[in-house]
Amino acid sequence: MKARLSLTVNGETHDILVPVHKTLLEVLREDLGLTGTKHGCELGECGTCTVLVNGEPVLSCLALPADLADAEITTVEGMAEGGRLHPLQQAFAELGAAQCGYCTPGILLTAQALLADRPSPTRQEVKEALAGNLCRCTGYTKILDAVELAALRMGAPR
């Protein structure tokens, strides 16, 4: 069964016709061409497919677009504003926090939600916020460093 839906992603509203059981992850990638959101397990176990729904991290492999008609969805493609990278993206690039880069979109968005909630988190708070996002490349060290650097820069007077 297909449903006609209206989905707001990165500030743009899309009218789509999709099977009702198709996950947000699949719709983002296959129907909207937003391939920055990655598959990791499709079982809600690895955090790779994290997007923001009304600012909160959500595993897109477990979310159904039918439930999200009135929601604001943010993917990694929506982090930069007007061609200017989000401070988290800048810090991740500068500090080598993305190696293979596959977990990076999910981690960036989880971190963005954290910093919106707690602008100056402790390292332990960063660790706890990211505990649901697996990374197999970095040993997390540079990721934690990058989140801290971004927090510092975002807190600094412009």
Added chain:
Amino acid sequence: MSVESGGSSAGSARATDGGRFGRGAEPPSEGKHEFAVIGRPLPKIDAWAKVTGETRYADDFFLPRMAYGRLLRSPHAHARIRSIDATRARALPGVYAVITGADLPRVKFGILPVSQDEEALCTEKVRMVGDAVAAVAAVDEETADHACRLIDVEYEPLRALMSIEESLAHPEVRIHEYGDGPNVHKNVALQFGDVEAAFARADLVREDVFFYEGNTHLPMEQHAAVASAGPDGKLTLWSSTQTPHYVHRLLAKILEMPAAHIRVVATPVGGGFGGKLDPFAHEIAACRLSQLTGRPVKIACTREEVFYIHRGRHPVLMWIKTGFTKHGEITGCHLRTWLDGGAYGSYGVASTFYTGVINPVTYKIPVYKFEGARVFTNKPPCGPKRGHGTPQPRFALECQIDKAAEQLGLDPAEMRKRILAEPFTKTANHLTVTTIGLGECIDRVVEASGWRAKWGGWRSQSEGASAAPSDNRRRGVGIACSAYLTGAGTAVYWNSMPHSGVIVRADRSGGVAVLCGATDIGQGSDSILAYLPAEILGIDPKDVHVHPADTSLTPVDLGSYSSRVTLMCGMAAIQASQRLREVVARAVARKLEVDPGALAFRERKVGVPDDWEKAVDFAQAVELAEAMHGVLAFAGSYAPPKRAGKYKGGGVGPSPCYSYSACVVELSVDEETGEIELHDVWIGHDIGRALNPLLVEGQVEGSVYMGIGEALMEGQVFRNGVHKQPSLLEYKSPTTLETPEIHTFLVETDDPEGPFGAKEAGQGPLLPVIPAIANAVYHAVGVRCDEVPITPEMILKGLELRRRGKAARVGPERIPRFTFKEPVVVESAFGQPADAIAVRPFAQ
């Protein structure tokens, strides 16, 4: 970071620099600021694409008219295939094609020429749960999935052999019909000198048995491939592979079509660690389905399938006997290893050798004997995971040294420093070692960790270091060291061609294109391919456009394995860039009427340093050179020095140079629950030279992390022929919460074999972490865990043994009944001077 050129242990036997920096280069002056790009913590050139989600991995390819493929995999660990009937599947609306092994040429293949034992789609037998038997292409994944369930396969189950002991005990059940005996894939024995005489000379001889459980790479990206067969009969495959060249060669063989009509593109790989180094069923099936349907076909594997693809860490049982003098010197070592290879050969012959050949590179081991056997079982095939065959014997040796140090009353850090191998010598098994920064690595981690105060001697276990009497947690520290190769000295198939090739092309914009077959798997090889030409040509890395891993465009690079890429591609890139630079220098010299040798290349200009205002822009210099020379495209080639030992088996182990690591771990063990909490890891790594310290640190930290997983939680376990935890939730791997602070110290030895002196960083730093943790556990609670992963149950069992007055050791109790081959007996080459440096093919 330590930047003294080598320290005392690195040796000064430097050969001439002609081979290092390529022909025509001025030798760099000493000092830290000699380079504009090298040694600087620059972002990776692909960092921006990765943080914006723009990087296109294989699964991100959506081509017009593309069909979606799916493999049907065996539910049986071992079974004969009686029949496959796809009638119902073919009749399903939306299905474009269904294939079985009958639709492919009857060609067996394997990554190693000696182990051609795989079929993309099994025709007669399945040898593990997850073996593919059929494939479907359909309008979408859901339909393909549905169609797979409509394929009727009749199996005749056979006895499944799920362990080394079971496979050896049942020679009447044969998993394969080839090998060195029933269910024995490979049986090797090498002897370098008389180990029995060495043991007779020793003050202490220890025999220990260790077991290292298998584990898997677990890349975050599941394997995916998109194949597109054109109407011209040509075929393109985009795949998340670490070895496009080997896939290219093998596709030609498997599909029985000319290699010239196949193009393999390695897409950016979302984590490899060795798990994407073989040609796989999904790649081959995608190609065949595309040929049959005339559509592009994508097959993206599920997470569960990735566990069956595997090729990960071999479970290895080890017996190690070592003689020590009372001062801790090793008189000789005898190692036996039994590898559980799983259902197919894969890289297993190489893995078997690697369980034996690298240990002698670290310490002085004057005589050495190694016997190894790889056994087939009905489990997913093991292969090359980060460290390939060497973490297991490293765990055994480093834990045994810890035990010997205690018996001899020696500080295990001091003892190791005393027995370090000599730079620029050969090992017992004829491996040539160049620089060794291990002594400095040990010094750095000992100092930074406060080792002496924290270790504080061998204490009796009744006086554990707990914070308070009510606290059940005991703190401990442990140390271990290791060595690893910087690139395999021989190719997977023997040949005399370069192992790596690079084309550097300058255009009139001042931009430089670099073409190389190397695959970026996150380690940063694309960036290295930009940094080195930028350094030599005096331009910004941003001016360099790297085009990697496309078999129809790029010169061959053998692949991202054996820590070979930075060194081999790097040397080829240097050579190609030097050739371009020479021509540009000649043209600029003619214009400025100066000697080409007087010119410097920096700040996007070429000129005489003392007359820099006359320097010409690099773009203009390129135009002058193109006018003089024609199109500016230059190739560089690299092959390692030919130093294989002159004995059968001598081809595995040689490397241009070896990296070294030393690691100290501090942890707490809860005596009530057996839980281990890691606090800090200090790791010193001899990197030769850090071309980009940021990337090197990243490799070291990632290696430490992966070592922690192997030491404490990761294990592939099977029950009744079935993988117990083929999911990311049940297969435990460290999260941010289990990963401690990692303190990295880079030691630079400026190795004469490496590009600007660089060695590897991607694999070696994993090795010492596992034994350092085991040794720290012992230091904390007095329990010897001779098996990994170390679980709370093992700790509690060891503590219980101690309470009952028994030896607090947990680990394997016995070794299999097995007859190794008569050894190949070769004289030990221990202590002989190294062969000449920089005698390499293609160096001129």
